[in-house]
Amino acid sequence: MDDTIAKKSRDPRKRVLDFLAGFHLASTLIVLLGILTWLGTLEQVDMGLFEVKKKYFSASTFWVVPKYNGYTIPLILPNAYWVGMLFFLNLSLGTIFKARWRPATMGILIAHFGILFLLLGAFVTQHFSKRGNMAITEGETSDVAQDYFDHVIEVTELVDGKPAKINVVETKYLSDLDPEDTRLFRMKNLPFDLKVQEYRVNARPVSTAEKPAQPGSAVVDGYFLDPREPAVDAERNLGGCRLTVLDKKGETLGAYLLSIASFYPVTVRVEEKMYAIQIAKSSWKMPFKVHLTKFTHEFHPGTMRPKRFESEIERIEEEQTEPVLIKMNEPMRREGFTFFQASWGPQDGPPGRKLFSVFEVVRNPADKWPEYSLYIVAAGLLLQFSMKLIQFIIQQTKRNG
Amino acid sequence: MLIAGLVLLLGLGACKEKPPEVVVTETREVNTSDGAPKLMATSQERFRGGAGAPTGKSGGGYSFTKPAAWQQVAATDMRLLNFTAGEQGAVEIYLSETGGGMLENVGRWFRQFAKEAPTQEDLTGMPRMVVLGGEGILVQTSGTFSAGFGRPEAPGFALAGVIGQTKAGVLTVKMVGPEAAVQGEMEAFRDFCASLQPGE
Numbered sequence: 001m002d003d004t005i006a007k008k009s010r011d012p013r014k015r016v017l018d019f020l021a022g023f024h025l026a027s028t029l030i031v032l033l034g035i036l037t038w039l040g041t042l043e044q045v046d047m048g049l050f051e052v053k054k055k056y057f058s059a060s061t062f063w064v065v066p067k068y069n070g071y072t073i074p075l076i077l078p079n080a081y082w083v084g085m086l087f088f089l090n091l092s093l094g095t096i097f098k099a100r101w102r103p104a105t106m107g108i109l110i111a112h113f114g115i116l117f118l119l120l121g122a123f124v125t126q127h128f129s130k131r132g133n134m135a136i137t138e139g140e141t142s143d144v145a146q147d148y149f150d151h152v153i154e155v156t157e158l159v160d161g162k163p164a165k166i167n168v169v170e171t172k173y174l175s176d177l178d179p180e181d182t183r184l185f186r187m188k189n190l191p192f193d194l195k196v197q198e199y200r201v202n203a204r205p206v207s208t209a210e211k212p213a214q215p216g217s218a219v220v221d222g223y224f225l226d227p228r229e230p231a232v233d234a235e236r237n238l239g240g241c242r243l244t245v246l247d248k249k250g251e252t253l254g255a256y257l258l259s260i261a262s263f264y265p266v267t268v269r270v271e272e273k274m275y276a277i278q279i280a281k282s283s284w285k286m287p288f289k290v291h292l293t294k295f296t297h298e299f300h301p302g303t304m305r306p307k308r309f310e311s312e313i314e315r316i317e318e319e320q321t322e323p324v325l326i327k328m329n330e331p332m333r334r335e336g337f338t339f340f341q342a343s344w345g346p347q348d349g350p351p352g353r354k355l356f357s358v359f360e361v362v363r364n365p366a367d368k369w370p371e372y373s374l375y376i377v378a379a380g381l382l383l384q385f386s387m388k389l390i391q392f393i394i395q396q397t398k399r400n401g
Numbered sequence: 402m403l404i405a406g407l408v409l410l411l412g413l414g415a416c417k418e419k420p421p422e423v424v425v426t427e428t429r430e431v432n433t434s435d436g437a438p439k440l441m442a443t444s445q446e447r448f449r450g451g452a453g454a455p456t457g458k459s460g461g462g463y464s465f466t467k468p469a470a471w472q473q474v475a476a477t478d479m480r481l482l483n484f485t486a487g488e489q490g491a492v493e494i495y496l497s498e499t500g501g502g503m504l505e506n507v508g509r510w511f512r513q514f515a516k517e518a519p520t521q522e523d524l525t526g527m528p529r530m531v532v533l534g535g536e537g538i539l540v541q542t543s544g545t546f547s548a549g550f551g552r553p554e555a556p557g558f559a560l561a562g563v564i565g566q567t568k569a570g571v572l573t574v575k576m577v578g579p580e581a582a583v584q585g586e587m588e589a590f591r592d593f594c595a596s597l598q599p600g601e
Contacts, residue, residue: 221443
């Protein structure tokens with residue numbers, strides 16, 4: 001990039017462009033990204049990956065006040081998401097308006113495009129990727145992946161005791177609620193509505209026979225939600241809320257506690273029909289089924305460090321069944337989904353017990369973009385350095401000849 | 402100008418109100434995890450499954466005296482009795498009936514702390530304590546706890562566990578958590594194990 005052009009221009013538009021496309025801004029943003037990544041990595045030890053990603057890399061906040069080892073660092077830094085956005089703008093404007101577009105700088109231009117592609121990949125991943133897990137016991141079949149973090153409320157009519165179409169109160173309608181908030185959900189497809197109170201990201205249902213109810217926790221049917229701090233491993237959070245079922249006139253039909261730590265959903269009878277209501281981790285259906293034939297695991301001697309983990313599965317698509325072996329670092333890719341061997345259980349089980357395998361299921365349209373961007377940057381730099389080398393050799397040959 | 406723009410965006414973000422009402426139209430298809438639920442389950446059944454009432458006296462086929470500071474939580478397939486203790490429930494205590502021999506079970510626990518599995522001779526030298534009215538082997542170790550593949554390692558953890566023999570096989574009571582918290586619960590752990598009796 002060249003930021004010397006029109007440096008002394010008095011045209012305010014030009015000056016803004018100079019600033020936004022400038023090398024100084026680019027350098028500042030790169031340093032900021034480095035510092036934010038470093039601070040985020042340090043804070044991850046205490047806060048966990050999920051919370052740190054939310055704090056440092058989400059679009060919902062503009063500023064970050066870092067903490068280390070429980071102490072606040074007196075620094076107000078911009079959020080890495082917006083730094084990345086500004087860097088993308090800076091690099092785009094710099095490439096379009098300030099870079100020298102000529103054959104001699106072709107390699108540099110290609111490298112710039114590679115970095116832009118990398119930033120674009122990060123944006124697509126942030127906004128369009130899904131990540132969850134699928135747990136299957138040996139001999140069983142599944143077609144569903146469950147999100148690690150997002151809580152939803154699901155309501156379904158039971159027809160012959162089995163769930164029909166499931167109505168979903170999505171995470172975005174719950175995640176902004178604090179325990180003291182109340183929200184009414186008008187269920188368009190159902191003959192009743194839901195009032196949610198005391199939504200907590202992490203809580204345990206506890207009987208008043210065991211422990212007196214905490215202030216702010218209402219007792220329903222002898223139980224209350226005992227609040228917990230959000231877990232460092234956010235996937236271990238057990239969400240819960242207090243739920244009131246109301247008819248369409250607003251009359252109370254029943255009050256319940258919902259918790260992910262439940263064996264069964266709440267069932268209610270409304271207008272002679274039976275409905276099931278539960279809070280659960282958000283789930284998404286796969287376009288194919290996975291049948292776990294056999295799971296094999298092996299540790300390094302005397303440790304719990306994995307040496308070999310593999311799942312023999314059958315991928316079932318309509319009439320076709322195909323055997324696939326999923327191993328550590330050898331995932332299965334199919335129809336935009338990637339299945340990684342992630343975990344297994346029960347890890348405290350007695351010998352000979354049936355095992356289950358857990359796959360991390362990722363749907364990310366930009367899955368391979370970082371790899372491609374690396375190739376682009378490498379090709380650009382290789383071209384640039386090769387041209388420089390050839391130029392140097394020609395000059396030396398001329399000088400010597 | 403840039404700073405002004407950011408401040409404006411920040412202000413707009415802060416003004417966002419929480420809607421008191423939402424119309425829900427979203428649905429999803431039924432999948433293989435959606436089974437037929439138990440109808441009209443009570444809170445007791447929903448939160449404690451088939452286990453008995455969390456009276457702190459019985460459950461999982463055993464009777465016991467629950468230490469006052471412990472909290473009984475839902476039993477699971479592998480944990481017939483399940484408790485938490487310490488700040489934020491950081492210490493887990495659970496009773497399981499399992500297969501395999503004593504040596505195999507102690508070895509499995511040691512492996513979770515990256516310790517070499519003990520020999521039969523080591524086992525003979527380990528301290529004993531009362532469990533289920535008989536004598537069990539007290540296993541203690543500490544270090545970095547690896548719950549297993551896929552879960553993060555937990556440094557500064559400790560394990561105190563007792564392994565006893567029943568007619569059906571091996572019974573284990575395991576307490577695991579941050580080292581200081583586990584040490585703090587040792588007396589309660591001994592009392593709990595001593596109080597364990599078969600039958601609800």
